[in-house]
Amino acid sequence: MAIGEAIKSALRRDELLAARSMVGTVLCRALARRVDEWLQGIFADEVADSEGIALVAVGGYGRAELCPYSDIDLLLLHRDRPDIGDIATRLWYPIWDEGLKLGHSVRTPRETRELAKTDLDTATSLLDARHIAGDAELTGDLTADNATQWRRNGRRWLPQLAQRVAERHRRSGEVAYKLEPDLKQGRGGLRDVHALRWAEAAVFEMDEADSRKLRADYEVILAARVELHRTTDRPGDQLLLQEQDGVAAALDYDDADELMAAIAGSARSIAWRSDEIWAWLRDSELPPEWRRRLRRRTTRNNTALDVGLMTHEGRAVLADDADAADPCTALRLARAAATHGLRMDRPSLERLQEQMEPLPEPWPDEARKMFVDLLLTGAAAPPVIEALDQMDLFVRILPEWAPNRSRPQRNAYHQFTVDRHLCEAAALAADLVDRVDRPDLLVLGALLHDIGKGYPGDHTEVGMVLVADIAHRMGYPPTDVDVLVAMVEHHLLLPDVATRRDLEDPDTIAEVSRQARTVETLRLLGALTEADSVATGPSAWSKWKASLVRELVARCAHVMEGGDIDEITSRFPTPEHRQMMEAGERLVLGEGDTLLVIAPDQHGMFSRVAGALALSGLRVLLAAAHSEYGMALERFQVESTLGLEIDWPQVTAYVEQALAGRLAIEARLAERISTYEVEPDFTPRPVIAPKVTVDNESSSTATIIELAAQARMGLLSRVTSALSQLDLNILSAKVQDLGGDVVHAYYVRNGEGEKVTDPDHQHEINLALQHAIDSCNA
Incomplete structure (x- = not known):
């Protein structure tokens, strides 16, 4: 039992925890006061002679920052008391008896000072x-001596x-x-503020405005940690998904999105x-006496950087005569900082914050060029944009940015907030400019492709309107505006088609070509797809997905440039495959990442092979099937779920057993799932809603069945078994991984070799x- 349980029992302060109006620092200090009183009572009862002995709170308890399940860190300080061991025992045991987590030490002032000289944690x-x-x-002398020693040894x-x-x-x-952030230890968490306060105590005095802002931001994080303890009734620093709704409600946020x-x-x-x-x-090389004020600067040894700019101590600085009212000055400073790998000077940013006027409409050509130049610096741009945003300058340049600031995307697929995702996508796009004719449109489209997410409605439709307004305001001609709007409209076109549609189908190539309209836009979308996917997260981009997108772009470009579509489709089955099928040859061959199966056609064959692959620890990415001459041909592109090298002899043995009807697929899958798949306590928000759709429009030769679901072992096997029971022949299948969710797309025909148009049949599907x-979820 930690402090929360103790407060509810011996300390009798359960009313504090029940008082929902007490949050954050207010509750922490109230808890600390009650523990103080409780410990003072124990001390008075157990220590008759307190001369030369003191009980001292240190660490978080010393700051009176006692969350419901915080440790109690105590130092028993004494002047060589011979009975100190017995006193310590009498003090510590009542605390332990209450089940509190106690951090304790017993030392003399001299021992403490000596330890603080060599041990950072103690200091x-x-x-x-x-x-x-x-x-x-005794306590006062020690704290005063330690503060002096810390300042002396701070450097x-x-x-x-x-x-x-x-x-x-x-x-x-x-x-x-x-x-699921670590509120205490993570970057931007509570411990960062502690470290700054310790540094401040050593070598500088923090600006009052920074100090106030840090206190306010610290309170937001601390309040969340307090409620994490209170709502879960246990210690912890990591705010898990399943706990975010409860913490949000406790702090009167509308929902977990607002909290996060x-x-x-x-x-x-x-x-x-x-x-x-x-x-x-x-970076500062100033002597200690000049380092007492963080904001103090000297103008000696400055180097000219650009018009109205100079460098000093690794920073881009506005010259004294720079026009801070001109928004081009801010863009010039940002571009120079990113280009030369410099930080932007804080006083210079404050001048801009106080004086910068709005950009005129349309923007001057110089402003547009500098903005694009900033984005083209790639990885150097996001830190510069962050600095502008922290000073509320970026939203003056791009007002539509505001609703996306710090907007969370609470699923396992996205690794960043919306605004950071857009910055990362633009930075990644800058590395791909050699693939396109218009680098400026690529990086700007990448920065703005999801800007509609901060607004009500469909983010793509809203984003198209926003981007049209932004591009017009920036001074782009109508033809460029149309391209940027198309990039927003179709930013998901290539990844969705590449991973969910049959690239051998001429209808697929024709439809993508129609929507892209020009080869220039197609190539911009190809580069945007990679930048967007990599910026989204690890599960959004892979070698497999990259190869599919490249293939789709190449095929569409071939057709759009006048090539014959037949030259790039109908590659499956090959003449060699047909020859083997006609001869009745049987083959189960695994090589690289591909399994090829040729066998007498039988009911449910696709499902059997898929089940054998699942039992072998393989994830199917792409599959194709063909049947004639009474034989069936199936090709599966796979990857190991654990990233291991594929043991093809073992896999093909499983497949042979499955085809012979000698493998209890369902039973073995159930056993494997119960052994290896642990049902989570909480399911993350799905990337897309679970659903099944039947599409007879996208292909002229087959019905496309698409389903979205949670990723589960054996899902492909069970779905294809269900399709087989409905007398559907699977021509191809693709599986798109969305980080905990999957989208399956199947091209099927009915038993007569036709598309499935009967509504009753579709209902049964x-x-x-x-x-x-x-x-699979049961």
Whole structure:
């Protein structure tokens, strides 16, 4: 039992936890006061003579920042008391008896000071020390000595403190962008503020405006951590998906999206200020007496950078005579910072924040060029955009950006908030400009392709309207505006078609070509698809998906440039395949990432092979089937679910057993699922809603059945078995992984070799596939 349980029992402060109006710092301090009183009572009962002995709170408890399940960190300080061991026992055991998690130490002032000289944790914990009971003078002397010692040794400690900050960020990730952030240890979390306060105590005085902003952002994160403890009734720093709704409700947010947006915004602010301060401390070569004020600057040794700009201490700085009212000055500063790998000077950003006027409409050509140049710097652009955004300058340049700021995308598919995703997509697009004729349209389209997500309605339709307005305002001619709008309208066209449609079908190529309209737009969409997918997350882009998109672009470009569509389709089956089928040859061959099966045609053959592959730990990405001469040909492109090399002899043996009817596929799948698939406590929001659709419009030769569902072992086998029971012949299948969700697309014909047009038959398909999906989730 931790502090929460103790408060509800011996400390009798359950009314504090029940008081929902008490949140964040208010509740922490109230809990700390009650624990103080409780410990003071124990001390008074157990220590008759308190001369030369003090009970001191350190760490988070020393800051009076006691979350419901925080540890109690105590130092028993004494002046060589011979009975200290017995006193410690009498103090600690009542705490342990209550089940509290206690961090404790017993030391003399001299021992403590000596340890603080060599141990960073001890030194920083004492910076937050607070007297609880006993000899107050003893506590006061120690804290004063430690503060002096910390200031004296601060420059020696700062590199180690900075290294710990960097290591913690690498280990815990970003609070602003992780699906389930670590509120304490992550970048932009509570510990970053602690580290800044410790650094401030050593070498500088923080600007009051920064200090106020950090306190406000800290309170947002702390309040979430407090409610995480209170709503789950256990300790923890990681805000899991299943806990976000409860924490949001406890803090009176409308929903978890609003909570996570608030956390992301505050974490971004903390992270940016943390980076700014640590970079300045690292780069500044000024003597200690000049480092007392963070904002103090000298203009010596400046180097000219651009019109009205100079460099100083690794930063891009506005010259004294620069026109901060001119918005082109801000764009010039941003472009220079990104181009030369510099940070933007804070006082310069503040001048712009105070004085910059809106951009005229249309933008001057120089403004448009500098904005595009900034985006074309690639990976250097997002930190610069973040700095502009933290100072509310980016939304003055691009007002439509505002609703997307820190907007969460709470699913396993997306790794970033909407605004960060757009910045990352533009940065990645800058590396692909050699594939297109208009690099400017590529990076701008990448930056704006999802801008509609911050607004009500379909994000693509809204985004098209927004982008048309933005492009007109920026001064682009109508033809370029049309291309940018098309990029937004069709930004999902290539990935959806490539992963869900048969690229051998001429109708597929014709339809994509029709929508893209020009080869230039097609190639822009191809590059945008890669940048968008990579920026989305690891499950959104793979070698397989990349090859499909490249193939789709190449085929469409071939046709759009006047090539014969027959030259690039109908590659399956090959003449060699037909020859083997006509001869009645049997083949089960696995090679590379492809399994080829030729065998006498039999009912449910596709489903049997799919089940054998699932049992072998393989995920089917793409499949094709063909039958004639009483033989069936099936080709499966697969990958290992664990990323291992495929053991083809074992896999083909399974397939042979399945084809011979000697493999209990359903029973073995059920056993494998119960062994390896652990049902999560909470299901992340699906990327797309579960559904089954029957499409008779997209192909002239087959019905396309598409289903969306949670990814489950054996789903392909069960779905294809259901299709087989309905007398449907599968011509091809594709599986798109959406990070916990999947989309299956099947090209099928009925028993007469025709499309499925009978409404009753379509109803039965829907019923059968919904049942197959449900059985996998049972």
